Amino acid sequence: EAxxxxxxxxxITEKSQAVAFWCDPISGHATLYWxxxxxxxxxxxxxxxxxxxxVDDSQLPxxxxxxxxxxxxxxxxxxxxxxxxxxAMYLCASSLAPSTDTQYFGPGTRLTVL
Amino acid sequence: QQQxxxxxxxxxxxxxxxxxxxxxxxxxxxxxxxxxxxxPGKGPALLIAIRPDVSEKKEGRFTISFNKSxxxxxxxIMDSQPGDSATYFCAAGNQGGKLIFGQGTELSVKx
Numbered sequence: 001e002a003x004x005x006x007x008x009x010x011x012i013t014e015k016s017q018a019v020a021f022w023c024d025p026i027s028g029h030a031t032l033y034w035x036x037x038x039x040x041x042x043x044x045x046x047x048x049x050x051x052x053x054x055v056d057d058s059q060l061p062x063x064x065x066x067x068x069x070x071x072x073x074x075x076x077x078x079x080x081x082x083x084x085x086x087x088a089m090y091l092c093a094s095s096l097a098p099s100t101d102t103q104y105f106g107p108g109t110r111l112t113v114l
Numbered sequence: 115q116q117q118x119x120x121x122x123x124x125x126x127x128x129x130x131x132x133x134x135x136x137x138x139x140x141x142x143x144x145x146x147x148x149x150x151x152x153x154p155g156k157g158p159a160l161l162i163a164i165r166p167d168v169s170e171k172k173e174g175r176f177t178i179s180f181n182k183s184x185x186x187x188x189x190x191i192m193d194s195q196p197g198d199s200a201t202y203f204c205a206a207g208n209q210g211g212k213l214i215f216g217q218g219t220e221l222s223v224k225x
Contacts, residue, residue, distance in 0.1 A: 040217075040218070041218065045212055048212060056212055102163070103211075105158045108157050
């Protein structure tokens with residue numbers, strides 16, 4: 001069964017450092033999502049891509065976060081500089097289309113900022 | 115108006131019992147209501163979903179009940195098993211694809 005791949009699974013960094021997370025969606029999925037999940041809460045959408053274009057980044061803190069999906073396949077989410085409040089699980093999901101198609105989630109990257 | 119409120123925050127059920135989790139939304143533009151199951155250290159996985167043109171959907175031991183006029187929906191897990199112990203999230207979405215998640219319910223099924 002095809003899965004969404006994410007790496008690294010765990011990342012520990014010091015505040016003010018830069019971090020990057022990678023996501024490889026299920027093959028053929030045009031829509032890719034990055035969510036942030038703070039411990040004990042539900043996922044919150046950070047950015048949504050349709051192919052290589054950003055559809056929704058209204059909740060992305062653009063002063064420190066950036067996301068790209070250059071070839072419309074895999075994607076990278078970057079934080080620079082990291083802050084203590086960025087400690088969370090960063091989840092990537094993909095779906096066939098930007099509608100109510102099922103979103104399939106990857107295992108996530110657990111970020112700890114010290 | 116974009117919030118989805120979920121209750122209870124945690125739930126303990128005996129094996130074989132019924133687990134019930136409730137969600138409420140405000141935005142009438144939502145037209146897709148999925149439930150996700152998440153085990154520790156894993157990403158959420160779709161359990162069951164419903165659209166507002168039906169009032170109930172059942173898949174095995176899992177049932178969604180939907181009340182459009184009250185803007186509420188709930189997940190019922192029949193014959194709950196220890197393997198069902200996980201965190202459950204309701205969500206609401208529309209044609210744009212963005213999902214708004216509830217705060218989650220940590221379910222523990224005792225043997």
